[in-house]
Amino acid sequence: MEQRINFMEKGQGALKTLFGMGAYLKKSPIEAKLQHLVEFRVSQINGCAFCLDMHSKDARAHGETEQRLYALAAWRETPFFSDRERAALAWAEAVTACNVPDETFKRVKVFFTDEELIDLTLVVSSINTWNRFNIAFPNPAAVGTYQPGQFG
Numbered sequence: 001m002e003q004r005i006n007f008m009e010k011g012q013g014a015l016k017t018l019f020g021m022g023a024y025l026k027k028s029p030i031e032a033k034l035q036h037l038v039e040f041r042v043s044q045i046n047g048c049a050f051c052l053d054m055h056s057k058d059a060r061a062h063g064e065t066e067q068r069l070y071a072l073a074a075w076r077e078t079p080f081f082s083d084r085e086r087a088a089l090a091w092a093e094a095v096t097a098c099n100v101p102d103e104t105f106k107r108v109k110v111f112f113t114d115e116e117l118i119d120l121t122l123v124v125s126s127i128n129t130w131n132r133f134n135i136a137f138p139n140p141a142a143v144g145t146y147q148p149g150q151f152g
Helices: 012-026 032-046 049-061 066-077 083-096 102-109 114-136
Strands: none
Touching: 012 114, 032 049, 032 066, 032 083, 032 114, 049 066, 049 114, 066 083, 083 102, 083 114, 102 114
8 A cells, every 4th residue: 555645744734723632632631541542442443553553652651551452442341441431432432433322421421521521522533533534645654653752
C-alpha cells in the first residue's frame, strides 16, 4: 500500500481544529490514562494501525500495563478494568457505533459528571476522526515509528 496524501503535511489548515481539541483534552478532568485506553479501544474497533501503535505507547508511558492492553478487546470478560473504565469503554463503543442506548447513558452517568461525559464524548469523536484520516490516507512507513509524546 502506498501513501495517498500526506495529510499531516498537506492538511495543516484542516487539522488545526483537531489539534485544538487535543490541547483542550490534555486539560480535561478525564485522566490521561483513561483517555489513552479509550483511544486504543476505538482504534481497535476501527482497525487503525498508526493509532494503535501511538496509543499503546502513550498508554504505557502513562502507566498502563501490557496485560490490560492485550485484554482490552475482551474488557467485558476480564477483571482488569474498574467500573469507571468499563462505563467509559461501553460509552466509547456505543458512540463509535452511533448507537447509544439509554441503558449505556445511565451506566456512564454513575461515574462521570455532565462535563466529564462531554469531554469523554469528545475523546471518542476525536479519535474516530483521527482513525478515519489515517485509514483514508495511510502512511504504512509511519506505523511503528511513533515515540511517546511525539505530538505534544
